[in-house]
Each structure stands twice: as structure tokens, then as C-alpha cells.
Amino acid sequence: MNDENGEGLSPIVKIISGMIFPFIMIFSLYVIMHGHLTPGGGFQGGAIGASAIVMLIVAFGARHTEKRAGEEKLSLFESIGGTLFVLVAILGFIMAATFMSNFLVGSAIFGEIPPFGSNPGILNTGGILPILNFAVGMKVIGGLSAVVLAMALVSKEDD
Amino acid sequence: MRKIAVVVFIIFFAFMFLAAYDMHDFGAPPSKMDDYIIQNTQNETGANNGVTAVVFDYRGYDTLGEATVLFTAIAGVMVVLRRRGENE
Numbered sequence: 561m562n563d564e565n566g567e568g569l570s571p572i573v574k575i576i577s578g579m580i581f582p583f584i585m586i587f588s589l590y591v592i593m594h595g596h597l598t599p600g601g602g603f604q605g606g607a608i609g610a611s612a613i614v615m616l617i618v619a620f621g622a623r624h625t626e627k628r629a630g631e632e633k634l635s636l637f638e639s640i641g642g643t644l645f646v647l648v649a650i651l652g653f654i655m656a657a658t659f660m661s662n663f664l665v666g667s668a669i670f671g672e673i674p675p676f677g678s679n680p681g682i683l684n685t686g687g688i689l690p691i692l693n694f695a696v697g698m699k700v701i702g703g704l705s706a707v708v709l710a711m712a713l714v715s716k717e718d719d
Numbered sequence: 720m721r722k723i724a725v726v727v728f729i730i731f732f733a734f735m736f737l738a739a740y741d742m743h744d745f746g747a748p749p750s751k752m753d754d755y756i757i758q759n760t761q762n763e764t765g766a767n768n769g770v771t772a773v774v775f776d777y778r779g780y781d782t783l784g785e786a787t788v789l790f791t792a793i794a795g796v797m798v799v800l801r802r803r804g805e806n807e
Contacts, residue, residue: 596766601774603785635797642790649783660779665765673765685765692775692782699786703793710800 567621577619584612592697596686602693606700613705622712631713634706641698648691662687 568574591598591605613634617625649660656663664670664687672685743749756769756777766772774782 596764596768596771598768599770601768601771631797635793638790638793642786645783645786649779660776660783662764662776665763671765674761674767676761679767681767685767686771687765687776689764689766689771689775692779693771696782696786699789703789707793707796710796714800 567623569619573619577615581612581616584615585609588612588697588701592693593690594681594683595693596689597681597683602696603700605693606697607704609697609701610704610708613701614708617705617709617712622709622716625709626713629705629709631706631709634702634709636702638699638702638706641695641700641702644698645692645695648688648695652688660688662689664688664691 588605588609591600591608592602593605595601595605613625613629652661652663653659655661665673670684670686670688670690672682674682674685748754756773760766760769760772764772764776766776
């Protein structure tokens with residue numbers, strides 16, 4: 561069960577963290593995609609997802625995690641999120657009057673308008689807010705985990 | 720130099736006391752903006768969560784700046800912690 565270079569923690573920790581990793585990622589996606597309905601949003605959900613990847617780095621070791629998701633891949637993931645954010649903002653310039661205007665309200669995609677006051681929460685609302693939340697979530701997941709992975713790899717190289 | 724410091728100190732504290740004297744009553748709304756946001760967020764943005772509506776819609780530029788700060792920090796870390804041996 562141990563790696564070739566004996567990295568990571570004991571097999572118990574590896575198995576348990578591998579089991580709960582998908583659930584943490586699902587919770588992170590839930591917080592991101594319900595950002596316009598419930599407390600939370602892109603930054604918070606992204607921090608949850610990044611902490612899941614950091615848990616993998618701690619449990620399995622930085623080298624093993626790097627083979628599955630290297631920091632170049634994570635950094636690319638982050639850049640895709642940032643580009644999506646800016647593209648949606650510029651699309652507001654084209655489709656409506658101003659930069660980052662909420663042009664999707666009233667359309668078919670995320671365009672429903674909820675009744676005033678408290679309501680059960682309709683997922684298909686919010687205009688561009690869910691898309692921007694998703695972009696920021698991608699940014700935070702990729703960025704934070706890439707930073708932690710890079711730091712872990714550098715500290716491994718020194719010895 | 721010391722006199723200048725004393726004068727600046729006195730002016731600063733006079734300003735602070737004036738600001739504290741002129742503050743709103745406890746619990747009173749500081750402006751009409753929060754009422755506007757509470758009344759119109761769901762119609763204008765379609766989002767139930769007013770905080771997300773403010774952060775991503777009314778102040779989208781601010782969030783864009785935050786994302787840029789995050790991007791810059793991560794790019795800096797990646798440049799500093801680049802692996803040795805790749806360029807040698």
C-alpha cells in the first residue's frame with residue numbers, strides 16, 4: 561500500500577481520505593452552484609474544494625498527487641476560470657449596455673425571476689451570477705491547490 | 720517636527736470626534752442604498768442571495784479585481800517556486 565518512496569501517511573489515512581474526497585468535492589460544487597440561493601459562492605466553495613485537494617496532498621504525498629494533477633494542470637484550470645469570468649463580463653458589453661451587465665435575466669438560461677420575499681429557491685435564476693460563481697470557483701480550486709502543491713514540492717526537493 | 724506631529728494629532732482627533740458625533744443612531748439605516756437592494760435585488764438580478772447579487776452584479780468590478788489579485792498572487796508563487804532543473 562505504501563508508495564515506492566514511502567511518501568504519505570498510513571494506509572488507514574489514505575483509504576479514508578480517498579473515500580471522503582468525492583463527497584467534499586460534491587459539497588464544494590453544491591456551495592458553488594447554489595451561490596445565488598444560499599450563503600456561500602465561488603470563493604467559499606472553491607476554498608472547500610481546494611482543501612479537499614490539500615487533504616490528498618497531505619495523505620498521499622506531493623509526488624503522488626502531482627502525477628494525477630500537476631501544478632501546471634491546476635494552474636491551467638485556474639486560468640480557464642479567469643478567462644471564463646472575463647469573457648462573460650465582456651459578453652455583457654456586447655449583449656447589453658455595459659461591461660458585466662446581467663444580460664441573462666429574463667432569458668431561458670438562468671433567467672427566471674423569483675417571487676419577492678422568501679421562497680424555496682429556484683435553481684434556474686440569477687442571470688450571469690451562477691456562471692460567474694462557477695468561474696470564480698474554478699479559479700479558487702485551481703489556484704489554491706496549485707500554490708499548496710508547488711510549496712509542498714519545493715519543500716520536498718530541499719532534502 | 721514635533722510641533723507638526725502634535726498639530727496633525729490634534730486635527731486627526733478633532734476629525735474623529737466630529738465623525739463620532741455625527742454618526743447615525745444605533746440601528747438606523749445609514750443610507751437608502753440597502754433599502755433599494757433589499758427591495759429590488761430579486762427583480763433585477765433574479766438571485767435570492769442578496770450578498771452574491773451585490774458581490775457579483777452590483778459590484779462586479781470589485782470581484783474582477785479580487786480575482787485578478789488572486790491570479791497575480793498565484794502567478795507570483797509559481798514564478799518563485801519554479802522547479803529547479805527544468806532550465807538547467
